[in-house]
Every structure is written in structure tokens, then in C-alpha cells.
Amino acid sequence: MEADMLMESTTRSRPAMAPSQVTPPASLHSLFARQPVENFVSGQILFFEGDEAKSIFEVVEGTLRIVRILPDGRRVITGFLHAGDLLGISFKSHYIYTAEAINNVTIRRLSRRAFETELANSDEIRPAVFHQMSDEMAAAQDQMVLLSTKNAEERLCSFLLKELQREMRAGGLAPIVKLPMTRLDIADYLGLTIETVSRTMTKLANKGVLTPSGRHAVEILRRGMLAQLAGDGDECEIEWRMTNTSREEFRRH
Amino acid sequence: MEADMLMESTTRSRPAMAPSQVTPPASLHSLFARQPVENFVSGQILFFEGDEAKSIFEVVEGTLRIVRILPDGRRVITGFLHAGDLLGISFKSHYIYTAEAINNVTIRRLSRRAFETELANSDEIRPAVFHQMSDEMAAAQDQMVLLSTKNAEERLCSFLLKELQREMRAGGLAPIVKLPMTRLDIADYLGLTIETVSRTMTKLANKGVLTPSGRHAVEILRRGMLAQLAGDGDECEIEWRMTNTSREEFRRH
DNA sequence: CGCCGTATTGAAGTCTTTCAACGGACGTGG
DNA sequence: CCACGTCCGTTGAAAGACTTCAATACGGCG
Known part of the structure; x- marks a missing residue:
């Protein structure tokens, strides 16, 4: 809460996290x-x-x-x-x-x-x-994509974003993500350690992306930035599809 | 129920690395x-x-x-x-x-x-x-388990072991794993870099676990050791299941 | 035979983990 | 109601694993 971090974040863009489980039909x-x-x-x-x-x-x-x-x-x-x-x-x-x-x-x-x-x-x-x-x-x-390629910040943001989306779908009003699980649970889910989760959370708070709301909830202050940091941006997708295609066209003969 | 469980573990250990796709029925x-x-x-x-x-x-x-x-x-x-x-x-x-x-x-x-x-x-x-x-x-x-928790050596061994098992199921005779994919493919599959895959492969060769057989195949020399290194060993499973159970019993009230 | 893409190897750098200590919240009991 | 203990979370410093950057070697294919 009081510690300030001088580390700058390496922000890059990444692709899409699909919604995990939808409400059963x-x-x-x-x-x-x-x-x-x-x-x-x-x-x-x-x-x-x-x-x-x-x-x-x-x-x-x-x-x-x-x-x-x-x-x-x-x-x-x-x-x-x-x-x-x-x-x-x-x-x-x-x-x-x-x-x-x-x-x-x-x-x-x-x-x-x-x-x-x-x-x-x-x-x-x-x-x-x-x-x-x-x-x-x-x-x-x-x-698998998350665990294969994403760094700690991207992983945590992806997780928080997904949880936020779920809560919103479920009728949540405020942009508050409840986290009933422990940090250890989150760590074991994201393939990180409890310390890294904690540090990353602090870093996000310092960036103004979120603010802790008690111990088992966070308020998302900048959802757009959260999505950015999650690396799920899709604005480049078309280009990638295109290069991919042309490469294939090239190879195809 | 717990007895049931222990029985289960003793008789047949869970395939930590399940065969990915079995031959279609x-x-x-x-x-x-x-x-x-x-x-x-x-x-x-x-x-x-x-x-x-x-x-x-x-x-x-x-x-x-x-x-x-x-x-x-x-x-x-x-x-x-x-x-x-x-x-x-x-x-x-x-x-x-x-x-x-x-x-x-x-x-x-x-x-x-x-x-x-x-x-x-x-x-x-x-x-x-x-x-x-x-x-x-x-x-x-x-x-997901592989990507969450395993280090480079465990990942590569898990992969090779799975491929070996598949080839044996498919009627392979010699303990030779064919690797038609490039190192980059393997790296992207295991969440590593091409260099780490290469280094790890060399390390396994030095340990006598395998020996390269051309560029797109390896011969497995010590399958048991490969399985050990894969981290899918199941010899401790019973103990872990037990501690897990007792912890639960403890918590349960 | 020589070229080009792929693989290997080395050295430096980065991110995460590990080890360790502290702090805060919660529940229990005084 | 407060004290205290415990568990969980946070923070710091050092170590480690993997990545990155760079150069070299190999091997298939023209």
C-alpha cells in the first residue's frame, strides 16, 4: 500500500481470452x-x-x-x-x-x-x-495460451478481467471483482508464486488500474487499461491473419 | 470412501500425462x-x-x-x-x-x-x-499442469515420453521417437524457447537418457529415467493422497 | 559444391522464484 | 473489549531458470 515501485511496465498487446464457462443453457x-x-x-x-x-x-x-x-x-x-x-x-x-x-x-x-x-x-x-x-x-x-506465453502481469490482468466480465454478466453493478480464493489459489491457477501475485497486484494498484477493496476484492478503476495489460487486445488480429495467409499462399507452392 | 481411494491408487495410478488422443473408436x-x-x-x-x-x-x-x-x-x-x-x-x-x-x-x-x-x-x-x-x-x-508447474527438463521429458508411448501403441518396435516438427514447434508447444529446447535435449543426451538419431528423431536409451525426469512418477502418489485426505478430514470439522 | 534455413552453443540480461522477515486481519479466549 | 496467536498477505534481497542476443555449426537441397 505504501511501497512505491519504480519499475516500469513492459506493456505489449496480446490476444483474446475467451469466456471460460457460460451459464448453463x-x-x-x-x-x-x-x-x-x-x-x-x-x-x-x-x-x-x-x-x-x-x-x-x-x-x-x-x-x-x-x-x-x-x-x-x-x-x-x-x-x-x-x-x-x-x-x-x-x-x-x-x-x-x-x-x-x-x-x-x-x-x-x-x-x-x-x-x-x-x-x-x-x-x-x-x-x-x-x-x-x-x-x-x-x-x-x-x-494454455495464458500459461504458455504470458508474463505475470498479463496473467493476473487476464484473470481479473475474466472474473470482472463474469460478475458483470451475472448482473454486477460496480466494477468490483470479488476474490474469495486465497492468493495461493490464484498463484496455483496462474502458474505463479504467491509472492509474484502479491507484487503484481501491488504494481497494478500503483498504476491506478485497480485498488484493493478489503482483502478479498478489488475495484477496477481502469478497465480499458486492464484489458490492454491482459494482452487480449484483438486490434491486430486481421493483420496477423493476413500475413499468415500470405505466407501460406507463398508456401503452398 | 477413503479406503476406496487408496485402493484405487495402489492398484492403478492415474496417468499423470494422459494419452492425448487415443485412436478413435x-x-x-x-x-x-x-x-x-x-x-x-x-x-x-x-x-x-x-x-x-x-x-x-x-x-x-x-x-x-x-x-x-x-x-x-x-x-x-x-x-x-x-x-x-x-x-x-x-x-x-x-x-x-x-x-x-x-x-x-x-x-x-x-x-x-x-x-x-x-x-x-x-x-x-x-x-x-x-x-x-x-x-x-x-x-x-x-x-495445463505441464505448463503451470514443470521446468524445461520435465516438459521435454513429458513430451518425449508421451510421443514414445504413442509410437509404441501404434506398433513401434524400437524406442525411437520421431520428431517431424521443428524445434520451434516443440518450443511453442512446451512454452519454451527454441534455445532452451535445444539445450535441454543436449543435457538429456549427456545424461544418457537419449541419443539423437538424425535431426528429427531421438532414440530413448533409458525410458525409466525419462519417466522419472518427466515428473509423472507415481510412486509417491499414495502418500500424497493420504495427506490430502487427512488434511480434509481435519478440516471437515 | 555451396547456400540457406534450422539447430546448437555461449554470454549477458530479465523475470520469477526462493528465502526470510514483517505486518495486518481475524478469531479465540481471557 | 482487548490481548494474543495464527494465518495470510506483503515486502525485500539474493539466487536461479529461462530468455535474449549473438555467433557458429549442421544438413538438406538446389
């Missing part, structure tokens, strides 16, 4: 509507990686983290889930990741049997599921 | 069997990111790269495709990546319309497609 949501809600307290685990995949879930309220632990103890978070997101839609016999509640979470659960029955019978559900999976795949690719 | 393969083959020369592009997604493909022969270009020119390769792999299975209206032939490639193509018709009608195809998508998702998650 009405048709999918309806599957869960009649299921009873279940509650999980902060830190509680819905299922472990390796558990038999018996259920799929709809998050009603709260935030979850999707975790994978490596043999040597390193932890990776491959995603966060919020109200409206779906969890566990896969056709593998066992879960390939652990799902933990970050805060108090309410979910509805559907047995996989019931789900697959619906899937077989309903011509409405099926495309919705395909689309859901396609969206998840696109999000995964975006995350 | 016979049912999916059969969709393409009657399509004519098409050829693409090295460097030629099947489709661009952003193109309307009109077709899905089965790779008959050769190797492709899945590419995303960022606005500032940085390039990310999110995957390689080999004979037997499927390409373009998604339910988005436009492709979200570019597909380029690395060497001379033969494919069979199916119009998306035909594909979706089959999907709607065949009770055999549908689950195969779901499984295919789930496999791709698992591969994407593994790649």
Missing part, C-alpha cells in the same frame, strides 16, 4: 432444478481425483476450485467454478481432478445414471451438453 | 472410412482460426500442429495430431485454432452437417463422440 439448468440442494463448507471436498465419477453438479452458490496435485506435492488449479457453472460433465469413469469448496457452497447433484438417461432421451439436452463441453475445451485452450 | 473411424482422402503438403493449412467450422477430419497419415497466434505475433501450439487422431470435433460455429500440416498429410473429411446427422441418428456414434471430447479435455488439463 436453460435446458441443462432444468435438469437440476428439481434436485435438492446440498451444502459444503469452506475447504470441504466434493470429490477427489480418482474417485468414481458418480455425479455431476450444478453450482448454486459459492465458489469451487478444481485441483490437481502432483506426486511431489505441487498443486495446480485448473479452474474456478461459480454459481451457475456445471461440474463433472465428462465420460470418464473416474474424476480426473479434485473439487474443493473455497467458501460455503451450495450445489445440486444429479447422478450420472440419471444424466446419461436424459442425454439418451432428450434431443434438447444433448446439444446443450456438447456445447458445454466445447466451451470448456475453449476455456482450457485459452488457459 | 471403430464407430467413429467408420464414419470416415468411405470418404475420399485428401492430401496436404508440409506447411499447408487445413483451416484458420476463425474460419467457419464446416468439416471435421480424421488424420490418415502425417502430423499436424494446432496453432494459435497472439495479436503480437507470439505463437502457441496447443497440440500435435497424428495418424488416427480426429480434428475439429467441437460445436462452435467457428474453429478456435489453426490447423497446419507439419509434413505431408493425408486426411479424410466429413461435413459437419453429415457428422451431426450421424450424431443425431446413431446411438453408437454419440457416446464415442462424448468420450473423444472427454479425452481431449483430459489431455488439455494435463497440458
